[in-house]
Amino acid sequence: xxxxxxxxxxxFSKLSRVSGTGALLPLLIIIIFLSIFTKSxxxxxxxxxxxxxxxxxxxxxxxxxxxxxxxxxxxxxxSVLALCCVTSAFTINxxxxxxxxxxxxxxxxxxxxxxxxxxxxxxxxxxxxxxxGSLYVVRGLTLYITNSTQVAxxxxxxxxxxxxxxxxxxxxxxIFLIVGAIAYIILEHTATGRYIFAIGSNEATTRxxxxxxxxxxxxxxxxxxxxxxxxxxxxxxxxxxxQPTAGxxxxxxxxxxxxxxxxxxxxxEGGIFGTLVGAVIIAIIRNGLVLLGVGSFFTQIVVGLIxxxxxxxxxxxxxxxxxx
Amino acid sequence: MKNQDKxxxxxxxxxxxxxxxxxxxxxxxSLKINKGEVHCxxxxxxxxxxxxxxxxxxxxxxxxxxxxxxGNQVDICDIRQAxxxxxxxxxxxxxxxxxxxxxxxxxxxxxxxxxxxxxxWNSMNKECIEWGRKxxxxxxxxxxxxxxxxxxxxxxxxxxxFSRNPHIVILDEPTSxxxxxxxxxxxxxxxxxxxxxxxFIYISHRMDEIKTIGNSATVLxxxxxxxxxxxxxxxxxxxxxxxxxxRPLDEQFxxxxxxxxxxxxxVKNLSVxxxxxxxxxxxxxxxxxGFSGLMGSGRTETAKAIFGALKRSEGSIYMxxxxxxxxxxxxxxxxxxxxxxxxxxxxxLFLEKDISWNVVFSSLHKMKRTNLLDMKExxxxxxxxxxxxxxxxxxxxxxxxxxxxxxxQKVVFxxxxxAETDVYIFDEPxxxxxxxxxSEIYNIINDLVTCGNAVIVISSELPEILGICDRIAxxxxxxxxxxxxxxxxxxxxxxxxxxxxxxxx
Numbered sequence: 001x002x003x004x005x006x007x008x009x010x011x012f013s014k015l016s017r018v019s020g021t022g023a024l025l026p027l028l029i030i031i032i033f034l035s036i037f038t039k040s041x042x043x044x045x046x047x048x049x050x051x052x053x054x055x056x057x058x059x060x061x062x063x064x065x066x067x068x069x070x071x072x073x074x075x076x077x078x079s080v081l082a083l084c085c086v087t088s089a090f091t092i093n094x095x096x097x098x099x100x101x102x103x104x105x106x107x108x109x110x111x112x113x114x115x116x117x118x119x120x121x122x123x124x125x126x127x128x129x130x131x132x133g134s135l136y137v138v139r140g141l142t143l144y145i146t147n148s149t150q151v152a153x154x155x156x157x158x159x160x161x162x163x164x165x166x167x168x169x170x171x172x173x174x175i176f177l178i179v180g181a182i183a184y185i186i187l188e189h190t191a192t193g194r195y196i197f198a199i200g201s202n203e204a205t206t207r208x209x210x211x212x213x214x215x216x217x218x219x220x221x222x223x224x225x226x227x228x229x230x231x232x233x234x235x236x237x238x239x240x241x242x243q244p245t246a247g248x249x250x251x252x253x254x255x256x257x258x259x260x261x262x263x264x265x266x267x268x269e270g271g272i273f274g275t276l277v278g279a280v281i282i283a284i285i286r287n288g289l290v291l292l293g294v295g296s297f298f299t300q301i302v303v304g305l306i307x308x309x310x311x312x313x314x315x316x317x318x319x320x321x322x323x324x
Numbered sequence: 325m326k327n328q329d330k331x332x333x334x335x336x337x338x339x340x341x342x343x344x345x346x347x348x349x350x351x352x353x354s355l356k357i358n359k360g361e362v363h364c365x366x367x368x369x370x371x372x373x374x375x376x377x378x379x380x381x382x383x384x385x386x387x388x389x390x391x392x393x394x395g396n397q398v399d400i401c402d403i404r405q406a407x408x409x410x411x412x413x414x415x416x417x418x419x420x421x422x423x424x425x426x427x428x429x430x431x432x433x434x435x436x437x438x439x440x441x442x443x444x445w446n447s448m449n450k451e452c453i454e455w456g457r458k459x460x461x462x463x464x465x466x467x468x469x470x471x472x473x474x475x476x477x478x479x480x481x482x483x484x485x486f487s488r489n490p491h492i493v494i495l496d497e498p499t500s501x502x503x504x505x506x507x508x509x510x511x512x513x514x515x516x517x518x519x520x521x522x523x524f525i526y527i528s529h530r531m532d533e534i535k536t537i538g539n540s541a542t543v544l545x546x547x548x549x550x551x552x553x554x555x556x557x558x559x560x561x562x563x564x565x566x567x568x569x570x571r572p573l574d575e576q577f578x579x580x581x582x583x584x585x586x587x588x589x590x591v592k593n594l595s596v597x598x599x600x601x602x603x604x605x606x607x608x609x610x611x612x613x614g615f616s617g618l619m620g621s622g623r624t625e626t627a628k629a630i631f632g633a634l635k636r637s638e639g640s641i642y643m644x645x646x647x648x649x650x651x652x653x654x655x656x657x658x659x660x661x662x663x664x665x666x667x668x669x670x671x672x673l674f675l676e677k678d679i680s681w682n683v684v685f686s687s688l689h690k691m692k693r694t695n696l697l698d699m700k701e702x703x704x705x706x707x708x709x710x711x712x713x714x715x716x717x718x719x720x721x722x723x724x725x726x727x728x729x730x731x732x733q734k735v736v737f738x739x740x741x742x743a744e745t746d747v748y749i750f751d752e753p754x755x756x757x758x759x760x761x762x763s764e765i766y767n768i769i770n771d772l773v774t775c776g777n778a779v780i781v782i783s784s785e786l787p788e789i790l791g792i793c794d795r796i797a798x799x800x801x802x803x804x805x806x807x808x809x810x811x812x813x814x815x816x817x818x819x820x821x822x823x824x825x826x827x828x829x
Contacts, residue, residue: 189696191688198685201674208633208671209686209739210657268676 022262022314023277026306030284038291048170050287051280055172056081056231056238058279060250061257062176062183063227065275066220068258069187071200071267072120072127074224076112076134077254081247083142084108084232089151089242098158105229105236112138113225117218135251146244153240162238172234176276179230183223184272196220200267256303257282260310281306332395334359334523335380335492340389342375349375353389353549355542357492362514362524364534364541364556366568368784372547373527377494380525381406381413393492412490414481414498420469427452427465430484455487459513475506482513486522493517494525499533511537529618531561531823543567562816569786569815577791578763580770584794585609587645588778589661589747591630594639599625601802603639607747607778612769614789615782617799617822623782624666626799627749631656631663643746657686660746664736664753666782668729672736675725679717680706682724683738690742709738714764730761737768748772751782766792786815800824 034041060077067074084105092101116134120127164171187193195216198206207213236242261278263270282303289299333356342350350372357363365373378384380391382400390397393409400406406413420429427448436451438444449465456463461479469477478498485493495514499507514524514537528534534541534556541553543564551567553559587606594603600622607613615623628634630641632650640647648659656663665671674682683706684691691701706720713734717727724735733753740748750769754762769779769792783789789796796808798821805821 185696189699191692191697194681194685194688194697197677198674201676202670204671205674208631208653208663208665210652210654210743212652212654268674 022317023260023274023281023310026260026310026313027277027281027284030281030288034284034288034291038288041288041291044168046287046291048168048173050283051173051176052170053286054279054283055170055176056235057250057253057257057282058176058276059179059227059231059234061254061261061275061279062179062272063224064251064254064258065183065261065263065270065272066187066196066223067127068255068263068265069196069200069267069270070217070220071203072217072220073131073255073265074113074116074221075128075131075251076116076138077224077228077251078247078249079135079138079142080109080112080225080228081232081235081250082242082244083112083138084229085236085242085246086142086146086151086244088233088236089153092153092155092158093151096155098155101155101158102233105233106226107229109225109227109229109232110222111225113222113228114218116225117221120221121214121217139248142244146242148244150244151242153236153242158237159240160237162234162236172238175230175234176279179227180272180276183227186223187272192216192219197268200264200269202268253282256307260307262310262314265311278310331359333357333392334394335525336392336395337376337380338390338392340376340379340391341387342372342379342384343387348547350379350386351547353544353547355549355552357523357525358540359523360518360521361539362518362526362537364526364528364538365544366534366541366564367544367550368568368786371544371568373544374496375547376544377413377496377525377527381411381494407488410489410491411494412485412488412492413494414478414485414496420477420481420484422470423468425466425468426463426472426480429469429480430455430465430487432484434488451487452483455483459483459486459516461509461513475509478506478510479513482510486517490522492523492525494527496527497529498526499528499530507533529823531564534564535561545569565816565819569819577788578766578770580774582610582770582773584611585776588643590642590645591626592640592642594626594629594641595637596625596629596634597637599634599802600629600636603629603804605797605804605807607780609776609778610773611795612773612779612781612793614793614796615780615799616786616789616796616818617805619784621799621822622802623799624751625802627663627751627780627782631661631749633663657743657745661749662686662740662743662745662747663749664740664751666751666755668732668736668755673724673732676723678721678723679710679715679727679735680720682735683709683720683742686739686743705742706738709742713738713741713768728757728761730757730764733757733761733765737765741768741772745777747778747780749780749782752784753781754783754785754788762788786818789818790815798822 040046060081064074064077087108088101088105091104092098112134116131119125119130161171166174187196195206195211198211199213199216203213235246257278258270258275259265260281261270261274261276263274285302285306286299289302290296335357338354340350340353341348353372353376365376367373375384379386380400382402382405385401391400392398398409400409421432427445430452431448436444436447452463452465461483463483469480472480498510518524526538538556541556543550543553545568553564585608588609589607591603591605595601603626605613615626617623625634629636632652632655641650642648643659650656650659653663669675674685680702684702688697691698691705703720709715710717710720715731715734715738717731724732727735753765769781773779781789781793790810790813794810796810796813796818797804798806798808798818800822801824808817
């Protein structure tokens with residue numbers, strides 16, 4: 001790599017190996033655009049607002065990234081978010097202990113993730129079908145146990161998680177960065193991470209290399225469930241109430257963040273860094289269009305175009321790299 | 325070429341050449357096929373038979389050479405053109421669409437329509453039955469194909485082809501999935517069609533079949549024309565086999581001085597329903613055991629069953645005299661057995677991942693520092709194997725998809741060498757790689773056994789098997805027909821047992 005002739009190529013290939021760098025360019029363009037055309041975008045308070053909004057989605061998207069890298073998908077995330085909020089709220093209200101509430105949320109998410117994972121791995125039904133089923137079952141369960149009414153939470157310390165600041169930065173931002181960092185380390189620096197990539201890349205080779213494929217598929221869904229639970233804690237704390245209808249279509253938002261971030265929907269390729277960038281892009285667009293005074297329905301149009309545009313760019317980039 | 329006094333051949337190949345990525349699959353092949361005959365094309369796996377047939381049916385285009393049909397030169401660029409020339413094919417894997425009915429399959433792309441453009445099912449069903457009747461088979465045109473047995477599907481395939489009025493029919497190993505009575509039925513149909521003037525090109529490995537159904541034959545070897553057999557019923561089987569295998573042993577096999585020691589690995593009564601029947605084998609320290617046999621004879625299946633990648637119904641496996649429990653590949657590796665699959669791209673490599681990723685993948689536990697992977701150790705290990713196996717690449721970060729076949733195979737070898745197992749199973753370790761890389765791979769195998777490991781090599785190439793193995797287990801239809809010592813083994817002997825010849829012969 002020290003030869004001058006190879007240098008250019010190596011920087012390019014090194015950059016493109018850090019998955020998610022493809023999404024940095026659109027992010028930069030959007031930031032520059034909004035900085036020029038709005039007065040309030042590039043202010044500390046607005047940036048913090050954007051990041052706080054990005055937190056819930058990006059924590060969910062982090063879990064989604066694991067599942068998508070294995071070649072699967074988790075459509076149940078939005079429903080699980082609501083269920084975790086509700087079980088957590090019940091626990092906090094009945095015990096007055098916020099930590100117990102957080103633990104119950106995590107257990108709830110983990111159980112659903114485990115069930116999703118076990119069925120996908122062992123019965124081998126498509127992840128799309130399994131998690132679509134969970135989407136309905138979990139939502140129905142949530143509506144049933146709450147009798148379709150909202151559960152308010154009164155706990156001053158618990159509020160801090162979603163509403164508090166530390167060194168002028170919202171606490172949810174710390175949470176999403178910590179979850180992201182842990183996920184990054186698992187994916188890039190542990191054997192489990194490599195197995196998760198491997199399953200999405202070539203399941204037959206993975207199995208013949210001596211990896212217990214089923215076990216690692218389950219881990220990915222379990223991780224997704226736990227991430228959703230953490231997102232639910234932030235969400236519940238911010239709103240101080242658990243709505244049984246919360247989180248509807250949030251899984252699509254998470255998928256959008258993952259694919260904008262350059263993770264292949266076919267599995268095997270991608271990474272957490274891209275997903276976080278993807279989640280931030282979506283949050284900035286929402287925020288920016290409000291600042292620009294554009295109607296909120298426009299947000300949907302733009303997010304849709306970004307999804308198609310970002311993935312198209314990625315596909316074209318890969319094709320060019322292949323022809324080289 | 326002794327056919328000059330005969331009428332114009334229905335098919336004639338003249339000087340056909342075809343290369344894939346610089347490797348010659350067919351080299352100046354010429355042959356003639358007479359009308360109304362069943363002409364067999366004989367040769368080992370990789371001799372060029374299928375390539376030649378694919379050129380005739382327009383799947384491939386020849387680099388050089390001409391094809392004549394009834395004396396007229398033709399250009400066949402795609403399958404449709406082959407159909408227009410009335411050339412029909414029944415491939416090894418059938419091409420029927422499973423959830424369509426028999427009639428829908430037979431009339432696919434030529435559906436009979438009524439006056440307002442809708443499907444005319446009545447006419448199609450009637451015609452179907454009529455075509456079946458001509459070949460002496462009873463068809464139910466409205467049953468979906470996936471409800472039929474493999475043999476029945478093959479019959480449908482033949483009826484489908486017959487309904488297109490072919491003059492020339494290619495049968496590529498048509499009996500590989502059939503039972504004896506089904507084969508009989510197939511032959512009856514072939515003879516029926518032959519009476520009606522159809523010419524057959526018949527590809528098969530089974531000597532007895534060739535003798536039963538064939539009239540004449542052409543032998544190919546390593547992409548070259550070897551011989552024409554005018555009357556296959558009169559020639560001795562041994563003679564045919566010598567034509568098929570004929571080449572001298574290459575000198576490309578490096579010698580070794582491995583000391584053969586005690587039995588370290590043993591398989592007893594290994595069975596997989598419908599695939600393997602009571603396989604027994606022993607492997608000694610320092611020994612290379614060859615698995616020979618035709619495709620589908622159970623060589624790969626035995627390896628996969630040992631490795632835990634194929635579920636066995638019976639059988640026990642012993643390592644150093646102790647029975648080991650193998651439920652999956654992870655157990656096999658844990659107990660010191662590795663398996664290099666025959667399909668490098670689908671089962672051996674992560675093509676989208678780089679060399680380094682692939683090499684360490686099976687042994688990540690070895691490069692853990694606490695719970696995290698030690699990237700420096702990874703780099704050190706991979707660089708070591710890159711040098712040791714001479715993997716030619718600018719960087720260990722090169723994505724394996726872009727490597728040559730030989731370098732790809734070395735990456736898979738490195739993966740298993742790093743796993744440091746005691747028993748290595750290599751399935752077609754030199755398939756699709758050039759001669760230079762081949763002998764490097766033979767050297768790796770030699771090094772392994774010299775260090776006291778034991779190796780099983782599965783190969784379709786007889787010279788390779790004879791060149792590198794100490795003993796050779798010859799597979800036939802899911803059993804080990806015999807085990808030959810290197811000293812007593814010849815290509816002819818191996819072929820004899822592989823084709824189901826009896827033990828006394």
